[in-house]
Every structure is written in structure tokens, then in C-alpha cells.
Amino acid sequence: MRILATFFLLFSAGAVFAQNDQLPTAQVFTIEGQSGDISSFVKTDKITILNFWATWCSPCKKELDNIAELYGDWQKEYNVELIACTIDDARSLTKVGPMVQAKGWEYVILSDRNEDLRRALNFQNVPYTFVIKDKKIVYTHSGYVEGAEYELEEVLKKLSGK
Numbered sequence: 001m002r003i004l005a006t007f008f009l010l011f012s013a014g015a016v017f018a019q020n021d022q023l024p025t026a027q028v029f030t031i032e033g034q035s036g037d038i039s040s041f042v043k044t045d046k047i048t049i050l051n052f053w054a055t056w057c058s059p060c061k062k063e064l065d066n067i068a069e070l071y072g073d074w075q076k077e078y079n080v081e082l083i084a085c086t087i088d089d090a091r092s093l094t095k096v097g098p099m100v101q102a103k104g105w106e107y108v109i110l111s112d113r114n115e116d117l118r119r120a121l122n123f124q125n126v127p128y129t130f131v132i133k134d135k136k137i138v139y140t141h142s143g144y145v146e147g148a149e150y151e152l153e154e155v156l157k158k159l160s161g162k
Contacts (some may be wrong), residue, residue, distance in 0.1 A: 008140060009038065011018065013067060014121060015151075016141055021136060021137040022135065022136055022137075023038060023039055023132055023135045023136065023137060024038070024117070024120035024121060025037055025038075025039065025120070026038050026112075026116040026117035026119075026120045026121075027114065027116050027156045028041065028085060028110045028111065028116075028117055028118075029110065029111040030108075030109070030110060030111070031111065032098075032110050033097060033099050034136050035095040038050075038117055039135060040046075041108060041110060042083070042132055042135055043081060044134055044135060045079070045160050046079050046080060046081045047068075047078060047079060047080045047081075047131065047132070047133050048080070048082075048083060048131070048132040048133075049080060049081070049082040049083070049129060049130075049131055049132075049152070049156075050075075050082075050083050050085060050129070050131075050132055051063070051066075051067075051068050051082060051083070051084050051085065051107075051127060051128075051129045051130075052085050052087055052112070052118065052123070052126045052127060052128045052129070053070060053084055053085070053086055053087070053126050053127050054085075054086055054088050054092075054126050055086065055088050055089050055092055055095045055096060055099055056088075056092065057126050057127065058146070059127055059143065060126050060127040060131060061099075061103070062144060062146075063127050063144040063149070064084060064103070064107070064147065065103065066146075066149045067082065067149050067152075068103070068104065068105055068106070068107075070149060070153065071106065071107070072106075072155060074153065077156075077160070077162065078156040078157065078159070078160040078162065079160060080156055081108065082107045082108070082110075083108045083110055084100075084105065084107040084108070084109050084110070085109075085110045085111065085112050085117065086109070086110070086111050086112070087112050087113075087118060087126055088111065088113070089113065089116065090113060093111060093113060096109065096111065097109075104116055118154040121137075123142065125142065125143070127142075127143065127144045128140070128141070128142050128143075129142075129152065131147065131152070131155055131156070131159065133159050138155075
């Protein structure tokens with residue numbers, strides 16, 4: 001039984017810390033409808049948080065709201081940029097701009113309306129968070145529970161050498 005529990009813990013930890021997987025090639029869109037490869041939005045001189053969310057996802061909105069309270073400090077302290085990439089379909093995509101404005105989120109907002117990036121990154125549910133450094137995925141996290149933003153901050157501290 002202990003061996004099984006140990007195996008499970010090791011396997012779970014491996015799913016959280018990626019092994020420097022390269023950022024895939026995939027088309028995404030700005031809210032204005034301009035398209036580009038995701039790598040053109042990820043800067044090599046910053047740590048990038050790539051957070052997938054949707055307007056209909058309450059945990060997603062709560063996570064982005066809670067991160068917003070810390071985001072200014074994270075930008076200064078850890079040289080971070082957050083890209084909030086919605087998976088909303090064409091019908092609900094019209095709600096994204098007004099929601100972002102109402103919430104005052106100061107993130108880069110992208111859309112994966114064709115789900116190309118979601119398929120390339122191979123995940124199912126939102127919220128889903130990737131941390132990228134030097135265009136390599138170094139951390140992933142699925143779901144959101146209150147306080148997870150502080151776990152994310154610990155990852156940022158480590159990556160920034162602080």
C-alpha cells in the first residue's frame with residue numbers, strides 16, 4: 001500500500017512540474033480578431049503565466065480576480081506577464097471584452113476560439129495554468145481552489161531566483 005501511495009505522489013508531482021516542454025505552435029486571436037502564433041505573444045525576457053479560462057467558468061473568474069490583486073506586485077518583483085486565453089466559442093466570445101473591462105483585468109487577453117492551442121497542450125478542463133520561461137513550459141496546474149495564487153507565486157519566486 002505504501003508503495004502505491006508513493007508512486008501516486010511521485011506521479012502527481014511529475015504532472016505539476018513539466019520537464020521543460022517546448023511551447024507548441026498554435027494559432028490564437030486577439031479580442032480584436034487579429035491572429036498570430038502563441039509564441040509571438042510569449043516574451044523570452046519575461047516569465048509568462050498562460051491561464052485558460054471561460055466567461056461561463058466561475059472558478060476561472062475567481063482565480064483571475066484573485067491574481068489581479070497580486071499581479072502588479074508580481075510584474076515588478078518577478079518580471080511576469082499573464083496571458084488570459086479564453087476558450088469561449090464564437091457565440092459567447094462577445095461577452096469577453098465587456099467582462100474583462102468590467103473586472104479591470106490588466107492581462108493580455110487572447111482567444112483560442114478554434115481550440116488549436118488547447119489541443120496542442122492536451123488538456124480538457126478550465127481553469128488550466130501554464131508557466132512558461134524561455135518559451136518552455138516549466139509548470140502546470142489544473143483547476144482552482146482559494147489560495148492557489150500563493151502556490152503560483154512560490155513558483156514565480158523560484159523561477160525568478162528570488
